[in-house]
Amino acid sequence: MTPVPAPRTDAWMDALPQAVLLFEAGSGRPDALIVTRVNAAAVRLWGVPQARAAGRPLLEIVRRHTLEALAERGGELELEAGGRTLRCTAVRAAEGQAGALIVDDLTHHRRREAELREATAVLSHEFRTPVTGLRGVLEALEYDMPPDLAQSFVRQGLQEVERLARLVEDLAVGFRPTRARTLPLAEAFARAERLLTPELTARHTALTFGPDHLVRADPDKLLQVLLNLIENALKYGPPGQPVEVGTRLRGTWVEVAVLDHGPPLGETDSLFLAHTRGPHASGQGSGMGLYIVRSIVHGWGGQAWTERRGERNAFCFTLPGAGGTL
Incomplete structure (x- = not known):
């Protein structure tokens, strides 16, 4: 009977949405960082499969001196690369232990933030017109005027209130057809x-x-x-x-x-x-x-x-x- 291979103990890494690269200090060159493992997200990010990445200098995989320096010192930074926004976190390789470089793709999150800012700006601009109209109506109604003219201003004010109500509905449930x-x-x-x-x-x-x-x-x-x-x-x-x-x-x-x-x-x-x-x-x-x-x-x-x-x-x-x- 063919033996069933034991599950890999680090298979959980491939389920992570973040790109994870593990490394250690090179024995021949203490100043070089050598890749020991990359997960599936890292393979997609840098285009280098695990079999080719393992054992190679970190710089050859990430191809950015900024990331190599981050891995050496540890810490966190955000950078733009290939039209994407990446948040990079590094844990230094302590003596006898592996270090880690973790990269989170924030592109979609940043795009959603930009869309929200845009929507807010559009809505604030659209609110300005009915608010200005209502202000003019209320200022006019402060003065004595013939009933028919006052009624005309009231109708105009109600129109603007209706427009405001529709804008509030749009704000609550999204833009409708x-x-x-x-x-x-x-x-x-x-x-x-x-x-x-x-x-x-x-x-x-x-x-x-x-x-x-x-x-x-x-x-x-x-x-x-x-x-x-x-x-x-x-x-x-x-x-x-x-x-x-x-x-x-x-x-x-x-x-x-x-x-x-x-x-x-x-x-x-x-x-x-x-x-x-x-x-x-x-x-x-x-x-x-x-x-x-x-x-x-x-x-x-x-x-x-x-x-x-x-x-x-x-x-x-x-x-x-x-x-x-x-």
Whole structure:
């Protein structure tokens, strides 16, 4: 009968998610560290199988003087290697005993942290608009006014409360599918103009809109895109110069362009990256506005870009059309 081989006493090492490399001081060269064992995760990390790793100098396996020095002195460090973030811990080889180099791949963890920071920045930016709208409504209601006008402000405030409630729900359960419906662009234009009236008045700026079209979109997301682009135009265009929101059909899509009289922007692709601001930006800002615009527009399958049209900057996006001009 063929004898059953005894299980390896160090087989547990191969079950560890961390890369583990055991080493000892070389007898011929006391200053050299010699590998005695690598586990399965270490084989995947450094691409050297156990049979070839055992008996070789540690530096030949890890190929980094930083890790060799860490193994010699012990301790912990974090480094970037091959697009991955690695946390490395070393236990020095005491006399007559093996040392260990343990490497934990934190790449996925760091990516999740970055995604959470990004989501937090996006949400804080989206909260700003309804909060600003509510502040304006409450400030207006402090003054005596005709009942019908007061009722109009109350309705506007309730709209913003509903938007806040939806954002809170998103924060609690994650981003849900968009609540798309067919609507006239004029509906979104009217909401945006109403919310921006105080700023338009303060800047003595006129806001005009192009022909109406039926579109298919989430009304709140469409409003968020319009507010971001029109607020940018007001912020970076000369005071007193009009801002135009142009529209036109492009096949089955509708193009919306916000045009301002600001200075030429030069290279513009980077403007839509997260935490990026234009060359003429001043004051405080998160650099998230155009990133949010492009993310929302891509979500309904459209495109977002900017270009120079004559003497004006045009910030453009497309959204699905739903049946011609109104």
